[in-house]
Amino acid sequence: MSTERDDSWRTLRFQAADLFTPSSPVSTTELFAGRSREIEKLTEAVAERGRHAIQYGEPGVGKTSLAKLLQYFVPRGLKKVQYIRKAVVSTDTFTSIWSSVFQSIRFSAIRDGIAQEYTVSDLYPNNIAPSDVVRELSYFGETVIPIIVVDEFQQLRDAEAARLMSETVKAVSDEGLAATIIVVGVGDNVDELVRGHSSIVRCSEEVLMPRMTTREMQELLDVRVGQLGMKLEGDAKWKIIGLSKGLPSFAHALGRSSVYSAIDRRHMTLQESDVDIGIKSTIESSQHTLKSTYETATNSNQARARFRQLITACALAKSDPSGWFTPKDVEEPFSGIVGERRTIEHFNGNLKEFASDRRGNILHVKGSERNFRFRFSEPAMQPFVLMKGVAENLIDEKAMNVLSSKEQGELFPT
Ligand SMILES: Nc1ncnc2c1ncn2[C@@H]1O[C@H](COP(=O)(O)OP(=O)(O)OP(=O)(O)O)[C@@H](O)[C@H]1O
């Protein structure tokens, strides 16, 4: 029989599902954590005429969330922001991109004596050229701040479209129009995203979206747990942040499943044991591709190969800001996991194998022999591997400490 009490726990669970959103962008500024530097850079680009922006970074770091909320962070004064976002798909052309943008721009005109509503796309049934875009963007009144976001730019296959986009941004900039065009997408650097079209780069602010800092991750969790009226113990928080590796969607997923675990215990405080339970359910509900690549990469009938231990060590290895690590970086965590000193010669061959079809290309490799660098081909794989490591007890207390960076040490004093 359901009691009033059960109902309130159910309500709490429902609220948690609303606050933790591992698979969709953040939709309100209250739930958006950190990113003040990136917000500042983008706002400056919006404020300055002739200035645009390219926002780039690894998959899943929070690019779309910021691009969507930017409209609320811009100091508007008495003006109104007109925000238009187009997510590029692989079949898009220059015309289809702008046709979609133009669909969001309305105007009214008198026809046969009756005022009618139109969209600018009605005016362009066929091709759209850069000069058309410049003209249409010049019609915004002085009281409007137009922001046009072209997201998922890495999806664009049409090379001509990329060239025309670059030309357009340059032309809009040269005309000194109030409109700001923000190109958003996955890439290690700007050139990779805009494919060497340098004219767009010259008039654009380059905004790298890095992984989230410990502080930002902490804010992400605190705000949500706080809204539920719950509490988060230090150890539990540290574990979620350490395992998420700066990728917000994992903090959401792990945060949510840990909250569920506390709710199942009828407890308002999340403990480390809730996170351990959360890890299991997060692994289970992870994308199928993560699970199957992990299996392909680690599956072996030679017990000595220790692929599971090795990939876990890779996930623990210190890396540069773009996620690249050297075989040397793997030595310490690998030795920690297997419990005896292991140097590069012991595992170099297996490491290279991770970057082959045979092991699902779980890693990417670059550089030449003696100077190889590796990284996870998909960033989300790194927290997944760590969670598997914790769930399968490959990572002991000592290895867990490796997860803690100096910054975390300061935040969670023991
Ligand atoms: N500042 C933030 N505060 C809290 N959660 C965030 C923040 N930024 C992103 N997230 C969360 O992180 C996840 C990924 O966000 P988002 O979709 O914006 O990233 P993305 O970089 O656009 O990803 P993709 O490369 O897949 O397009 C979502 O679950 C989102 O809710």
Ligand SMILES: [Mg+2]
């Ligand atoms: Mg996105």
